[in-house]
Amino acid sequence: MTDTHTALRRSPLAHRSTIKAMEHAARLSEVPFLGKLILRGDPAKIAKTVTGVAGASLPTACRATRKGDTAILWTGPDEFWIVTPDNAHAALADKLGKALSGIHHQVTDVSSYYAAIDLAGPKARGMLMKLTTLDMDRSAFTEGEVAGSNFGAAQATLWQTASDEEKGGPVFRLFVRRSMADYLWCLLAEAGFEWGMPRQAPLSGETWRLER
Amino acid sequence: MTAQPNRRASGGLIDRSKVVRFRFDGRDFSGHPGDTLASALLANDEHMVARGFKYHRPRGIFGAGSEDPTALVQIGSDAARTDPNTRVTEQEIYDGLEALAQNVWPSLKFDVGAVNDLFSAFLPAGFYYKTFMGPLGNWMAFEPFIRKAAGLGKAPGAPDPDRYESINRHCDVLVAGGGPAGLMAALTAAKAGARVILAEETAALGGRLLSVDPDKVNLGDMAPTAWVESIAAELAGMDNVTVLTRTAAFGYYAQNFVGLWERVSDHLAPNDQPANLPRQRVWRVRAREVVLATGAVERPLVFHENDRPGIMLAGAARTFTHRYGVLPGKRVLVFANNDSAWEAAFDLQSSGARVAGIVDLRRDIDGGLLSTAAEHGISIHPGAAIVGTSGAQRVSGATVRRMSDSGGVEGPVTAIECDLLAVSGGWMPNIALFSQSRGKLVYDEDLSAFRPGQSWQKERSAGSAAATFDLDGCLKEGARAGADAASKAGIPAKAERPPKVEGAERPQGTPRVIPEIPSGRPRHKVRAWIDLQDDVTTKDLKLAVNEGYDSIEHAKRYTTSGMGTDQGKVANMNAFALVADALKKPIWQVGTTTYRQPWKPVTFAAMAGQHVGDHFHPRRVTPMHDWHKSNGAVFEPVGDWLRARAYQRPGESFEAAVRRESLAARESVAALDASTLGKIDIRGKDARTFLNRVYTNAWSKLAPGKARYGLMLGEDGMVMDDGVTACLADDHFHMTTTTGGAARVLTHLEDYIQTEWTDLEVYMTTVTEEWAVASLSGPDSWRVVAELCDGIDPDPEKFEFMSHTTATIDGVPVRVFRISFTGALAYEINIAADYGAWLWDKVMEAGQPYGIQPYGTEAMHLLRAEKGFVIVGQETDGTVTPADLRMDWIVSKAKGDFIGKRSLSRSDTVRTDRKQLVGLLTEDPTLMLEEGAHVIATATEPAEKPVPMLGHVTSSYDSPTIGRSIAMAMVESGGARMGERLWVSRKGGTPIPVKVTETDFLKMREDGDV
Amino acid sequence: MFLITCPYCGTRDQSEFSNAGEAHVARPANGEELTDEQWADFVFLRNNPKGLFAERWVHTAGCRRFFNMLRNTATDEILAVYEIGAKPPKVTTVEPATPSGEAPIGSGNDAVKVMRPEEPK
Incomplete structure (x- = not known):
């Protein structure tokens, strides 16, 4: 596809722009148009081929691996996410399909399905604690860790992409269904309100606020 | 404004340099920062703060913290922020605080409801049960009055404007309670490097260390408060510690899941509350190990007229004196059954009160205590009891008699004047959290109370919570508990050395507990309160036992003892002892009532946290949502989705919009946002075999490029979902499910693949939202598709029904299906969801020459009903087989086993009198049936109830295409009733006559049958 | 809320999981040969013991895998998790003496809230 085509797209959170808490405490932004593939297959049978094609090796449970711009996330014992830059996924899917022919597997393009939200900063952990039962302490959830869980009432996959030591604090990436992305965005902003993040009204326009 | 006559000159955690002004019961008062409402009111010599629940008798401040049963007030007059049942012993004061007395009318000091007290004989235990076991009329007659009289305080009258939050935290060691044991436990675990959370219920750390005379007690050469501050500072300096x-800690749940309730800014004036912080927070803590250092509460004594304001727990009196710098009485009479109350008496005397006497149920008193009493010049009454009290709105005196050997009282009556009656029945460990953790309690004969016994979860109790009452022991036990907890959590720890304690007073010794202290009065004239909040007296409990309520759980409910907002924190033990006494059973055998979460009232708002209003629940929206919103869409929730129901034009009614939209879908072209349908990518060499087993029809021969409708059953043979599945390649399929069934179907299919047919090579991945879908319906739909798409000839003559192909729109790939849920010529265009909004614009643009209309789910429902298509969940309800839908054609007889197959030949599913799906046409074509209405066999409803019912209407619409109302219904043996005349009940009218028909109304119209 | 150790993802909060009913109930391959009663036994009837129970759970919010669990339903003690297809491991637990009896500790029920004097402290 060409640049003219990419201009026609609308990412799940295109109506939002990056918001920040005070004093760089936290930053919330969408990472639009990442390539995302779900790869199903028995790791014992596909690992070598996948590494050959994608570069990164298949991660162990609840971890992610990276090679250049491509990351592989473990999301289940026979399920992996491959995250690529914009538009790189289609060719990769093709190559994987060919390389894995004859081995039982499935490669599915979910680039449009899931929104990617980056949450960065020293207060990111504190914000996530308000949404998930995962242990978000820095000793418990570390760089390269991946976990599927509930965040508020939305299921999402959480991945720590940058360590706490790096400038700007830890960075967490959340993959969430595009239909739930706005809900999660608003809930994250609410969690950051304590540190000065602006509140966000939901896109659905529907509210349960009691009014008389 | 009064001048705080009871304020001591110095001491306590209050800031005398600042004055805080507040109102109570319409009067102005002043206090200082650090005061609770209770301490500030007592400083102003106000003891009476409320009236009793049942008898409206004056009620005072009985405790000094959360254990207080009865000093409840309403905070704030603002309808949105007012808070009922707030304990004055816990509410801190701030400038402008307004507190109102509850349960009083017209005023606290003069209350009409107090006449109940004169009729107390008519409000016995079980009053409600006895009154309302009779005919229903009784309740009808009493209800309005009961409702008015019952309950305490007023609920807010407007939505809560404050923010609340919940937060999940994990830790190695959670310490509940910030007294001496808790502090040592937290310090030990923290120093070892454990992640520690220390939760203290009150505003300050220190626990009972704040209630002792700082001139007498020293910890490591420091005054108690100085020592507490040094530990607090040390904890604050460690980033592995959270001190709250x-x-x-209000609830101990499974696997060390403990709920904490933090009142973040309730102690601040609304204008001073930090705008960025929630008013309250619930901390959902998952702890590896827990230390329960929850302390102990003092036990009241049960004697005649023990309920007047000015009667207070002795320990509470000391807390007011030392923690808050308030002397709650000038002339104090002490009534005790243990040694610690003597220490209280000496303490109050040294603090400036005059102790008018110590009355002790015990005859033999320790020599040391006797000599100290003599030094203080305090008159003592060992082996005696208080047999009555006086004073209207504040205790003014008590009468004392000697206890006889037979357990009664004898001899002369001594009257003693006092303005404070400090009572102490010994100390009881706070065992609520321990018992919630499902540990087993032990009845301790020396203590006459329960203490923690066998643990079930990963916790240990320390300090007075574990019945260790001496200060040195508390500190040591806390340190040991902290070390044990940290070590068991995997962080080796050594108990911190506790400070050397000097000047500690003696613990309580062995209290002498008498379940009901004799008064020498006739039994029916004794009024001795067990539960001050619920107004339960000894008489009530004994009556309950007499009437056969010999289980403590039943006696509790019958009398409401311990059922108030304090959950009987100080009352319960006395209730257990009295019931045991009445039953002549040992107390361990009577047992306890169940300690349930929450241990203290937690606001619903804090429980709901941030998940309210805008954040209550996710509303899923499609990529086209913005367009719908700006084009007059009325939305409806479908599962979690928000779908456009109809697009109303200005001035147009909803019904008119639906008619217009449905006509466009029949006569020209209309577009539906069908993005919400569930979609599953299925791949593997056994995919066909799998489809054969999960659908009722055959899939072996479906060629790539073709699609087929399928019905999915549960093993019970009942329809659970339906949808169209397309063959993309021999081993690759694209399945669609209903919008609401998407997640359930995927789990159902994964269940079979993962657990039942593990030999099948099939992978499934949800692609529901990868694709945005525009569904075009109507004779012109193919022209719009032709205009839009490259690489496809959608001419219905060439592009067959139930086929699909790839194409492009301006170079963007799409997949086009020729499938129809309306019965009209229809196409579905699937595009990557990032392009969804763009696709919709393109569709509207390309359709404009043909007068394209968007149509919503209401028109969609109408259109499919015109064709007689079912909606799973509307026509079906989990009890409907394919045959019941008269869709036998979709059940393959030839292929092998499939889910639900065997159930279709069960004796129940082959019955011929099952309800079956039919069409219903009203004889009057303008009449609309009500969905859910009953179908009956007679023109009038038979008098005998229940009316025999043949079935019910499942769908009903006004169809502009058919030119009349149409309906579908599930009717007994419906298939055999074609042409039959039946009736449909309606509320407030005679049944409507209808004709039973087939369900394909479009075909009937073509055939001229309608 | 329990903590459940998913055999694939590790220990997580119960809210991530869904219960999927009794474990080790194989779907009869010969349904057509079974009587109505035999078939109904498979479709409708499940055990619901007070005490040790093998049940299935699925890690809904995580890896979406089904797995088996041994749980003491009287006390909610989770004794083992194991993969689908595996046999239940041997475990020991505090079990009620009779179907209507109480586990000696852990249920929080009336009969076991308080220790009897003869019980070892």
Whole structure:
């Protein structure tokens, strides 16, 4: 596809722009148009081929691996996410399909399905604690860790992409269904309100606020 | 404004340099920062703060913290922020605080409801049960009055404007309670490097260390408060420690899941509350190990007229004296059954009160205590009891008699004047959290109370919570508990050395507990309160036992003892002892009532946290949502989705919009946002075999490029979902499910693949939202598709029904299906969801020459009903087989087993009198049936109830295409009733006559049958 | 809320999981040969013991895998998790003496809230 085509797209959170808490405490932004593939297959049978094609090796449970711009996330014992830059996924899917022919597997393009939200900063952990039962302490959830869980009432996959030591604090990436992305965005902003993040009204326009 | 006559000159955690002004019961008062409402009112010599629940008798401040049963007030007059049942012993004062007395009319000091007290004989235990076991009329007659009289305080009258939050935290060691044991436990675990959370219910750390005379007690050469501050500072300096004050551990749940309730800014004036912080927070803590250092509460004594304001727990009197710098009485009479109350008496005397006497149920008193009493010049009454009290709105005196050997009282009556009656029945460990953790309690004969016994979860109790009452022991036990907890959590730890304690007073010794202290009065004239909040007296409990309520759980409910907002924190033990006494059973055998979460009242708002209003629940929206919103869409929730129901034009009614949209879908072209349909990518060499087993029809021969409708059953043979599945390649399929069934179907299919047919090579991945879908319906739909798409000839003559192909729109790939849920010529265009909004614009643009209309789910429902298509969940309800839908054609007889197959030949599913799906046409074509209405066999409803019912209407619409109303219904043996005349009940009218028909109304119209 | 150790993802909060009913109930391959009663036994009837129970759970919010669990339903003690297809491991637990009896500790029920004097402290 060409640049003219990419201009026609609308990412799940295109109506939002990056918001920040005070004093760089936290930053919330969408990472639009990442390539995302779900790869199903028995790791014992596909690992070598996948590494050959994608570069990164298949991660162990609840971890992610990276090679250049491509990351592989473990999301289940026979399920992996491959995250690529914009538009790189289609060719990769093709190559994987060919390389894995004859081995039982499935490669599915979910680039449009899931929104990617980056949450960065020293207060990111504190914000996530308000949404998930995962242990978000820095000793418990570390760089390269991946976990599927509930965040508020939305299921999402959480991945720590940058360590706490790096400038700007830890960075967490959340993959969430595009239909739930706005809900999660608003809930994250609410969690950051304590540190000065602006509140966000939901896109659905529907509210349960009691009014008389 | 009064001048705080009871304020001591110095001491306590209050700031005398600042004055805080507040109102109570319409009067102005002043206090200081650090005061609770209770301490500030007592400083102003106000003891009476409320009236009793049942008898409206004056009620005072009985405790000094969360254990207080009865000093409840309403905070704030603002309808949105007012808070009922707030304990004055916990509410801190701030400038402008307004507190109102509850349960009083017209005023606290003069209350009409107090006449109940004169009729107390008519409000016995079980009053409600006895009154309302009779005919229903009784309740009808009493209800309005009961409702008015019952309950305490007023609920807010407007939505709560404050923010609340919940937060999940994990830790190695959670310490509940910030007294001496809790502090040592937290310090030990923290120093070892454990992640520690220390939760203290009150505003300050220190626990009972704040209630002792700082001139007498020293810890490591420091005054108690100085020592507490040094530990607090040490904890604050460690980043592995979270110290939470004003935070109560309210619930101990499975696997060390403990709920904490933090009152973040309740102690601040609304204008001073930090705008960025929630008013309250619930901390959902998952702890590896827990230390329960929850302390102990003092036990009241049960004697005649023990309920007047000015009667207070002795320990509470000391807390007011030392923690808050308030002397709650000038002339104090002490009534005791243990040694610690003597220490209280000496303490109050040294603090400036005059102790008018110590009355002790015990005859033999320790020599040391006797000599100290003599030094203080305090008159003593060993082996005696208080047999009555006086004073209207504040205790003014008590009468004392000697106890006889037979357990009664004898001899002369001595009257003693007092303005404070400090009572102490010994100390009881706070065992609520321990018992919630499902540990087993032990009845301790020396203590006459329960203490923690066998643990079930990963916790240990320390300090007075574990019945260790001496200060040195508390500190040591706390340190040991902290070390044990950290070590068991995997962080080796050594108990911190506790400070050397000097000047500690003696613990309580062995209290002498008498379940009901004799008064020498006739039994029916004794009024001795067990539960001050619920107004339960000894008489009530004994009556309950007499009437056969010999289980403590039943006696509790019959009398409401311990059922108030304090959950009987100080009352319960006395209730257990009295019931045991009445039953002549040992107390361990009577047992306890169940300690349930929450341990203290937690606001619903804090429980709901941030998940309210805008954040209550996710509303899923499609990529086209913005367009719908700006084009007059009325939305409806479908599962979690928000779908456009109809697009109303200005001035147009909803019904008119639906008619217009449905006509466009029949006569020209209309577009539906069908993005919400569930979609599953299925791949593997056994995919066909799998489809054969999960659908009722055959899939072996479906060629790539073709699609087929399928019905999915549960093993019970009942329809659970339906949808169209397309063959993309021999081993690759694209399945669609209903919008609401998407997640359920995927789990159902994964269940079979993962657990039942593990030999099948099939992978499934949800692609529901990868694709945005525009569904075009109507004779012109193919022209719009032709205009839009490259690489496809959608001419219905060439592009067959139930086929699909790839194409492009301006170079963007799409997949086009020729499938129809309306019965009209229809196409579905699937595009990557990032392009969804763009696709919709393109569709509207390309359709404009043909007068394209968007149509919503209401028109969609109408259109499919015109064709007689079912909606799973509307026509079906989990009890409907394919045959019941008269869709036998979709059940393959030839292929092998499939889910639900065997159930279709069960004796129940082959019955011929099952309800079956039919069409219903009203004889009057303008009449609309009501969905859910009953179908009956007679023109009038038979008098005998229940009316025999043949079935019910499942769908009903006004169809502009058919030119009349149409309906579908599930009717007994419906298939055999074609042409039959039946009736449909309606509320407030005679049944409507209808004709039973087939369900394909479009075909009937073509055939001229309608 | 329990903590459940998913055999694939590790220990997580119960809210991530869904219960999927009794474990080790194989779907009869010969349904057509079974009587109505035999078939109904498979479709409708499940055990619901007070005490040790093998049940299935699925890690809904995580890896979406089904797995088996041994749980003491009287006390909610989770004794083992194991993969689908595996046999239940041997475990010991505090079990009620009779179907209507109480586990000696852990249920929080009336009969076991308080220790009897003869019980070892």
